[in-house]
């Protein structure tokens with residue numbers, strides 16, 4: 199099953215809001231570590247929610263490259279819809 | 282932009298700790314007197330923050346072996362075993378470890394950290410996959426990065442999540458190598474190894490277990506969790522360290538896999554670093570001998586562990602799910618952890634502060650570790666200092682008003698999955714706290730909910 203970028207984006211937004219437990223403005227340009235103050239492990243933990251929802255595994259080197267919400271959406275979409 | 286500008290936030294935190302005069306990350310001992318006592322700033326301190334599980338650092342035979350080796354063989358080897366040659370002691374220690382584990386092969390490394398670097402980077406090549414428990418030690422993460430394999434992580438101690446990860450990789454070529462630990466160094470919990478072994482077999486993966494904190498602690502003969510769980514045949518590689526129960530420094534890997542020795546010329550953290558000095562090799566060889574022939578040490582260690590773990594739980598502290606030599610009290614936030622640690626030190630007790638990202642789920646921990654060398658009265662003294670401090674900081678009830686059914690969080694858990702046991706243990710302790718709420722406790726609870734939403738849901742809260 200393919201997921202559209204839109205579906206993946208809303209998944210990411212939901213997972214981030216749940217991880218932060220506070221209302222935040224999010225866009226593709228939101229910087230996940232610097233902007234939202236998540237440390238490296240917190241980022242990997244929240245990415246697990248997205249991996250579960252999409253039934254994918256995002257390798258750690260790909261996660262390390264992610265800076266913004268948009269990067270994460272792109273990486274997830276790539277792994278989900280790539281083949 | 283100056284070179285160190287990127288560390289500005291870290292520097293700010295470090296300096297603010299330094300300015301208090303009590304920085305848990307910059308402690309120095311004037312002297313160490315024994316496995317359980319040292320001097321800090323001219324005062325005698327009870328040590329409850331080492332990894333000296335069997336208390337062997339001052340064993341007279343261990344010390345004699347180190348002294349004799351230094352006299353006979355010199356202070357250092359000045360080179361790597363590959364480029365500059367092994368000493369007889371290196372080979373002998375490897376034979377003793379292989380014999381202890383009943384395996385054919387052993388490689389000794391210069392630290393436990395390097396053992397993980399050297400093994401993980403060499404086992405999994407470019408097209409292979411490393412699958413790590415999410416709560417793995419930094420050396421496991423770093424070892425994964427040193428190699429060229431694809432790395433993914435699964436939820437801590439969760440065989441179903443591991444199964445999912447391997448299923449997703451089923452059609453991807455390359456070997457799959459799973460990495461878990463025996464006892465986890467932050468909360469003292471153990472891996473559900475039997476379940477992991479089933480998953481491993483199902484998908485034809487390999488399994489590495491890091492027994493850093495479980496060597497000399499678990500298992501009938503002290504070989505660790507794999508022995509305790511009865512699955513040694515299914516563990517392809519055991520990694521461990523000499524720096525904890527063996528009281529020295531160095532690391533190792535044992536295996537029965539054919540061709541294992543090729544790693545000696547493929548593993549960079551083995552090849553490109555100096556070998557252990559004769560004193561360390563001799564001391565560790567003797568400490569291993571003691572570990573094997575003095576099972577009473579293990580008994581004493583676990584008695585102390587149970588006493589301290591149950592004692593903290595009874596006082597109302599939120600502790601890990603099982604009694605192990607690592608006993609951590611979960612703090613509401615880093616600030617409280619620092620305050621708690623400082624008060625304990627002022628009262629003459631040394632413990633550790635552990636903070637995210639080194640800790641799971643963003644937890645702030647006041648970490649203790651017990652030793653076989655602690656006397657019962659030392660353990661009880663430590664408990665009374667925890668009680669005083671916990672009450673001063675409003676973290677535990679003024680008097681022990683906890684109903685018996687929540688006293689022992691792991692009681693009544695027969696047949697429960699370890700990860701559920703963790704959750705149930707936490708739940709019980711939260712219930713205890715909710716039964717006697719205070720402002721600090723409410724904060725405690727909300728911190729817990731923030732850090733561990735999945736688990737907090739168990740108490741029926743949203």
Ligand SMILES: Cc1ncc(COP(=O)(O)O)c(C=O)c1O
Nearest residue numbers: 392393394418420466493522524
């Ligand atoms: C699980 C684990 N593996 C490896 C290490 C590294 O061992 P060492 O400190 O002996 O280098 C440690 C401890 O530091 C550890 O906790």
